[in-house]
Amino acid sequence: MIDFSAAGDLERTIILAVEVLAMMVTLATLITALVPSRWDNDLADRIFSLLNLIAGNVGHIKNADEE
Incomplete structure (x- = not known):
């Protein structure tokens, strides 16, 4: 369990979560x-x-071989 007793721990955790999400999107792309x-x-x-969903390839965006 994560202990958020210090404000810096919560801030570091949020920054880490955003970085991991950005890496996941980049890798999926x-x-x-x-x-x-x-x-x-x-x-x-x-x-x-x-x-494709993780990479943001949704909606009207199509891959080149889908056309």
Whole structure:
């Protein structure tokens, strides 16, 4: 359990959480840019869809091989 007795601990934890989130988005963006968007395997297709969501590739944004 995290002890937030000092204000600096909470601040460091929030900064760390933001940094981890930024790294996750960057990694998901890198992966989705380097691999094809369609898979024959249903599990791989679902994982790739989740990575697209994390990377922010939602809405009207499409991968090059989806057009």
